[in-house]
Amino acid sequence: MSQQFSRRDFLKLAGLGAATTAVLTGCGPSSRYVKREPYQQMPEYNAIGQSTYYATTCRECAAGCGLILRTFQGRALKVEGNANHPLNLGKTCARGQATLQGLYNPDRVTDPVKRASRGSDSTQPMDWDTAVQTVADALTNYKPNEIAFLMGTAPDHLFDLVTDLANAAGMNAPIRFGALSMFEARATLSKAAESLFGQAGMPSFDLGGADVVVSFGANFLETWLSPVSYTREYARMRRGNPKQRGYFIQFESRMSQTASKADEWIPLRPGTEGLVALALGRLVAEAKGGSLPRAFSGVDPAEVAAAADVSLETLEHVAHMIVSAHTPIAVPGGSALGQSNGQTVAEAVLALNALVENVGKSGGVFLSPLSPNQDAYHQPASAKEMQDFVNQMASGKFKVLFIHGVNPVFELPKSIDFKGALSGVEQVISFATFPDETALEADYVFPDHQGLESWGYQRVVTGTSQQVISGAQPVVTPYFNTRATADVLIAAAQLAGGKFAATLPFKDEVEFLNSKVSALMGEADGSFTAPDPVTFMAYFQQYGGWWNKSDVRVSAGNSNPLNRNIAGIEADFVGSGEYFFLPFVSPSLAETGANKPTLQELPDPTTTVMWNTWIEMNPETAKELGIENDDVVKVVSDTGEVEASVYLYPAIRPDVIAMPFGQGHTAYGQFAAGRGVNPSDLLGAHFNEAGDLAFAGTKVTIQKTGKKRQLSRKEGLIGVYEFRPE
Amino acid sequence: MTSLAKPLARPHAEEHEDPREHLMHDPLPRGKMNEMVMEAMHETNWKFWVVTGILAVLVATCLGYAWYYLIDKGLGVAGVNMPVFWGIFLVDVVFWIGISHAGTFISAILRVLKVESRRPFTRAAELMTTFGLVQAAISVFMHMGRVWLSYWMAPIPNERMIWPDFHSPLMWDFMAISTYLLCSTMYLFLPLIPDMAMARDRSTGWRKTLYKILGLGFRGTEGEWKNLTTAMNLFAFAIIPVMFSVHTIVSWDFAMASRPGWSSTVFGPYFVIGALHSGMAAVAIVLFLLRSTMKHYKYFIRPEHFDTIGMLMLLVSMAWAYFYFNDYIVPWYGGDVWDKLFQEWAEKGPLWYLWYTMLFCNIVVPWSILWNKKWRRTPWLLASAGILINVGMWLERYIIIPEGLTINRMPFTWRLYIPGVEIALTVGMFALFLLLYMLASRVIPLIPVWEVQEGQEAHLLRKIGKAEIPTLSELE
């Protein structure tokens, strides 16, 4: 008996042992479910198991940073900066890093579709031949002046193509717009430069060479113009000179991310930035001696200090800093320009630069050089021009509207009723990659490739003193059934025949690109030379663009910019509320980030809030109103109201309410839709002298709702605000 | 302790009391007593099954399903987060190990010190040890992110050259708990043998088979008794250091970590005392429950036993208070900023009431009730105090673990802990404990009948003669 038992035991043990071994060895029959596919034909520049790197250009904003994409077996894996690219020197911002999530995103428009009715989700997939035919029909069935193009600020090659097409066929000139250009007040800046220096262009600020930076609301570390290059220049200002660390003063009513890096953050009353700049100019001019320039003669620093709620000592101290500095620089930007007197502010601040004689010098202001294949500076449409455009749409002037790369339904203030005006347009064709709010209002969506699947180039407008045209090439084959808009237009133009076909006599987008770029082959100063156009284009893609080697600092044409009046008017504010409303662009979401989950989950640098919209409010104000953290309040302006949770932000003036722009989508994919609110709903159609939206020129009231909604914060409230270790 | 050890050594001081109040002085025939115990084990009314059913459902849902859900979805369904990586699971571990302490303490220490009044309730306490440890082990496993790999903590020889890390306090914990579980189960089993033999002779059917196996063929010969007594004495002495070490090691999980509020040298004895504090209280509760639900147990469990436990509770409570304030004052005086912040946070943070409740339950309640002999001898009052003390001790662990983890050296990360599925699992564990206890009450005699009889006989002997005849246990 015992013998039998032991045999049973043996069997039992053996069975258990075998089963355990099977589990533990990780033999995983799962290997049987995996299939491996060899290359049909191995690309010759590929090596098995090795990553391939492609140079291209980032399309998350219009700055035009050069990227190097790591790809592996046909998939794009990682965004890295192009170290040779003069704009970003191998660096990227968070949005650039996340551009892969725009490429591999489940919510993309996968096929060309016809929408059942505007605004509805139900669509009918089409094939590309029909789609191209639709575009061709739209081009031929309407009079040229009934056709309009609305385009985003990127990419430039498509804009050039459409411009050529429009010019040749007599269509309306394409108009470009973007939320960033609206909140950057680009038009204001370039017009101020023109009026002061006598030459239009985008001023560039050489922070890296300066030792004292006085910024008036410029959020150059966040989204302003070219954040990567300005961040690099900021670092150079701080530590570039081993002997002296640059000093940075920021005038802003709220401590933005940029202001948080300032040595001195001087909160002033919104709308008084121009006055403060003029007062500083007067104090500096007086300290320097000599005759007082006309530009600064009209202000009284003491009055300005009172109006701006800043002590006169502070102003004198800043003036002293400027006077004793070697290369001081003053930077206007952000909310300072988004006032009813934005252009005056810009002029006053630029005049300050003229006063310290840094225009065109290292560490000073210069006009950004034009791109190599560009003859004049084209700024994107200001909000005023957009309003005119919308009015024309509403009046039925346009029968066909092509939209590419921009989402005006979301970005433009509700008071400029883009969505409503679309009803005046018979046919709306969108080339959106993503089903955004505007694509939802279009009759057809013919999806363009995502930026990483596209050819193209982007002109670098500002941020470097070199002339740069940044090249883009597809790093992966298109993931979905999309087609390059340039290809669609070229094909449609061929179908349409006549002038259209004559203007675009190209086989495809690449040929068009060659025609635009290979003209640079002859330039002697270029970053590379090539004996023939084919080699040139190969280099162009390989290096990620073309740029000239030497610096081109365009300095002012006007010899004496200070001999003029700058009216130091205070800004007007619209609305009956008691709080200044200050929208700012979320650094991580900006125009195009909201559909990318990684960007949604990036904490805001100053508040560390993720995934949602918050309302910044000074704790004092909140105490008066009986509001606590995470209470939902209603912000009401003359033109709209939004509800969001409150963040008690200690570094904001008590009379200012701030809100980030970037959330509040009603479409644009599962990660963006229904999340947060859009502060541009609160903005009225108020413009500054240059036609830019006076986005910071609104006053609002705050109403409690009694609701509470927890904000997702990276920080712990307890350690940061409540039980703080000393 | 010596005064406790001889409650009957000075009977004349309490002459006004009815001597029959003491179990040892109120003997019944052996056969009758055996019958009483067997009857209590056999006779089960519908209320018992209703309660068992409810508990079983609770265990199946709150423990079984909830745990499945936890494993399937990951620990995200629990409330743990960054920085509170350890939540209620670990609170439960420490709590149940604490509960399990009293069983051994009462049984082994009182056996070693020959305290007569221990006799009827050692079994109940020892059973608590074993079942408490089962709960503790379950809690540890529930806490793990990948419980299906928990066998990696065991030193299994393998060809990968990987061992568990014996530097890790968790490893010591693992070892200590398994040792303690093994020892305490054996220590539970040894005194059970004569009772199993007794039950074997008085039952039929499957019970007979069961008791036959468990009784190990014990027949009560002189040699068997001798061996059994030797074994029990050996175990009683040996298990005491094991018991102390286990909870000391549990405290090292915390004391060895470099966290503010945890890295304290007093944690070893402090945790042992804390364990006894909650364990004593739990014994009081269990005795009250047994006495009020089991047939005939009012005979075995009497106010005098509650009196003994009540005195122990008071003593332990005072010791606990001493250690607690020792642990409190040293960092307060020492001046480490993080330690101080933790104290401030516990007292003034959003969970301040937990801190005050803990002090109330652990100090005010025992000190205000247990000094009075009459109150001590009131079973329900003692049981209520026991419940409060257990609440207090649970909160004490809650303050140490989740609240302590909130405060670390990176203030940016400080965040509150909101329990999730842990609550259900904790309820399920309590239900499992009760269920195990109730089922055990149907199969094993919860009164060590032979020990009671042994004591009574010794006292009978003593009463017959006029001369001072020493008690049996003093003879040993």
Added chain:
Amino acid sequence: MIKKFFAWLKQPLGLIAVGIVFLALFSAAVYGIYTTQQSPEQPIQFPHKTHVAFGIQCLYCHPGANKGPAAGLPSQTKCWGCHNQIVKTRDSALLAPLKDAVLSGQSIQWVPVAMVPDFVQFNHRAHIAAGKNCEDCHGDLSQMTIYENPQVLNMGWCINCHKQSAGDDQALLTKLTDCGTCHY
């Protein structure tokens, strides 16, 4: 009932039943391991031994082995490049899947055999550089048609070889037994 069952188990018949149950479990486990070590069903029953017999080097078809982590599969055009020129194979029924794949532009779906789990970062190049030959791990391919693993590719096997390779060189042993060498 239970008692009866246990009593029955002690009878010879019961013991046989117990034996059968355990044998079944045991053979299931053995079969489980066995299947994982067998060559699976492949789209083309690729005869390694024929190719080796022709004198084709491993690296000709798996050129990644000395360059990077993966040895790689030959692209279909590479296969077809040879087979297209050999009349016998050009029209062979056995190679019809290859021909179809090449002509239609579809990929052949090979089933990987020598696989390590996702959490193991294996690099062929380092092993080739250390002087290992293909057959040291993959066995003698001149005897195989479809590839099958000559041994269980598990961690014990890896470590064993690593230890032997290090020999008395402590620094190398450190490197080769470092968890971070393979797991990250």
Added chain:
Amino acid sequence: MSTNLELPMFTNNSEAELGGRWGMVIDKDLCTGCQACVAACSMENNVPFVGEEDAGYGRSMQWIRIERLWEGLDGDYREVKMTDYQPLMCQQCHNAPCEPVCPVYASVHSMSEDLNLQVYNRCVGTRYCANNCPYQARVFNWRDYADYRETNTADNDPRWSVFQNQLNPDVTVRRRGVMEKCTFCIQRIHQAENQAKAEGREVRDGEFTTACAQACPANAIVFGRIDDPESMVSLAAETSRGSRLHEELRTMPRVTYLAGGA
């Protein structure tokens, strides 16, 4: 069945070799808090996103977080100052408190690279290492955040798995119940070392860098060999502005923070 306990990885780290191997210098004066490093790290290391609710509850998985605190909160709003942004990742301590507490050697010191390793496939999820990390640099996979399989979808959208195209094949995708943390981009270290070995040379300074340092627009992060006194990271760490976090704990971190203006 060899169980040799005398292997190097089981021996305790002595203070004899304090030199270290890989190190990082972070200039807090330059860090603008732009989160580019966080995004770059997430993209390189397959760090998943966790959604609004979990992120708000302290469960976001990012291996770097950028901390900032406030100064002067009790005074007037004009006096409020934000402290410097402090990017915080695993400090790769030489005497790492996370290592001895792991019962299964999942948190283990790499003796060959002098880094702290987290061996995902060994981790059983006791989370003791995270408790004992004075820097709170460890993150835990509370759920199957990175599970983009088609059968396990967000809102049962089969296209969910589109995201997995971007996963880096050089880095393990972690499942639920596993601790993880910054690895100093060990996959890049290995790649560079393999390349250097194949070419018969040492790894050159600046030949490769971590994803965060690579992305940082302000060049606030410098990574490299700290056993080479001439490397950029050694030179940067030498300055008087350098300090390490919680030096009083003697953890000997490999990350040096530069602070202050001078």
